[in-house]
Amino acid sequence: MKRTGNSFSGTVTPPRGFNEFEVRTGDKRARINFVYGIQTGGQAPYSYHKPLVDNECATCHEKAWGKSSPTEAAVCYRCHPAMAVMFPYVHGPVAAGKCLVCHDPHGSSLPSLTLKRPRQMCTGCHDQPSTRKHLDSSRSSVCTLCHNPHYGMKRSLLRVTF
Ligand code: HEC
Ligand code: HEC
Ligand code: HEC
Ligand code: HEC
Ligand code: HEC
Numbered sequence: 175m176k177r178t179g180n181s182f183s184g185t186v187t188p189p190r191g192f193n194e195f196e197v198r199t200g201d202k203r204a205r206i207n208f209v210y211g212i213q214t215g216g217q218a219p220y221s222y223h224k225p226l227v228d229n230e231c232a233t234c235h236e237k238a239w240g241k242s243s244p245t246e247a248a249v250c251y252r253c254h255p256a257m258a259v260m261f262p263y264v265h266g267p268v269a270a271g272k273c274l275v276c277h278d279p280h281g282s283s284l285p286s287l288t289l290k291r292p293r294q295m296c297t298g299c300h301d302q303p304s305t306r307k308h309l310d311s312s313r314s315s316v317c318t319l320c321h322n323p324h325y326g327m328k329r330s331l332l333r334v335t336f
Contacts, residue, residue, distance in 0.1 A: 190220045192280045222281040225253070234279065247271030261325035267299075268324050275299075276323065292316045295323075 175184040195206040225233055234249050250273050258264050267275050276295055277287045288295060296317040321331045
């Protein structure tokens with residue numbers, strides 16, 4: 175940190191994604207939030223969720239810079255069509271309104287703002303003995319090739335094309 179008059183300066187290399195700086199003096203504090211991400215050697219580019227680019231933080235946050243976690247699905251459904259009401263079969267976490275077990279609301283280096291690669295995303299919850307046999311035989315495949323992650327017209331959330 176360097177100081178010139180009332181200005182402080184320094185250089186940091188923030189991790190990709192969402193970052194927050196907090197500056198404090200006495201009982202006063204200020205926060206600077208920013209998203210950061212550039213493509214570097216061989217890494218997938220970080221892509222932002224569209225409302226972040228449009229600076230629509232307030233749609234999801236009561237207070238623009240607040241930390242309070244909004245109710246997931248209700249917030250998502252402000253812009254995305256509600257999933258649970260449209261299909262006869264709805265995936266457990268979707269029915270429970272838990273979008274953030276699979277998605278990052280700000281951005282991701284993986285497709286579709288996901289937190290993990292497709293198979294890991296599924297086996298994190300589906301490693302029970304009853305499904306392990308099926309998992310073993312489908313290890314080499316991407317689960318979402320056959321299963322829709324949200325809902326389905328058929329049992330087991332199978333894709334219509336399957
Ligand atoms: C699509 C909805 C959505 C948008 C748009 C959004 N956020 Fe968030 N944000 C969330 C959710 C949900 C959480 C809680 C994440 C959690 O608990 O894992 C969160 C968490 C945060 C946090 C807490 C730190 C963290 O990473 O958990 C900060 C700070 C934040 N958001 C700032 C912002 C700012 C600034 C913007 C606009 C540039 C923004 N958010 C846009 C949904 C959103
Ligand atoms: C303020 C409106 C808004 C809110 C709220 C919102 N989204 Fe989005 N979302 C968008 C827009 C706009 C797009 C881009 C759609 C397009 O390009 O066709 C998008 C795209 C996406 C995509 C696809 C991204 C991709 O790269 O293919 C996912 C996944 C997603 N949103 C999940 C969520 C989740 C989960 C929530 C709740 C935490 C949420 N969204 C809340 C506006 C919103
Ligand atoms: C079990 C993991 C999982 C959960 C839970 C989940 N998603 Fe997704 N979502 C995915 C995956 C994987 C994709 C990529 C598209 C695909 O494979 O069909 C995706 C794609 C999307 C897209 C963009 C493409 C599309 O299908 O429209 C949106 C928008 C989206 N999800 C919103 C949500 C919302 C809102 C919730 C909560 C109600 C949610 N997701 C819960 C895994 C999940
Ligand atoms: C080649 C297509 C295909 C792939 C890839 C696939 N599945 Fe399946 N899955 C099916 C079919 C077909 C059924 C229905 C089987 C039945 O009803 O007898 C099923 C059923 C299921 C079920 C419900 C029935 C049970 O055994 O509990 C779960 C959970 C499941 N799959 C999870 C997964 C996961 C997790 C992955 C990725 C590791 C995956 N599947 C990959 C085709 C596939
Ligand atoms: C957060 C935990 C969680 C994650 C992550 C998750 N699931 Fe599930 N899944 C559930 C729950 C809960 C059920 C409902 C179980 C029941 O009804 O007995 C379920 C049910 C299913 C079923 C059976 C549906 C039926 O009709 O019998 C399939 C298939 C399935 N999940 C596939 C997937 C795939 C593919 C992924 C990855 C994209 C995934 N799951 C990720 C929790 C999860």
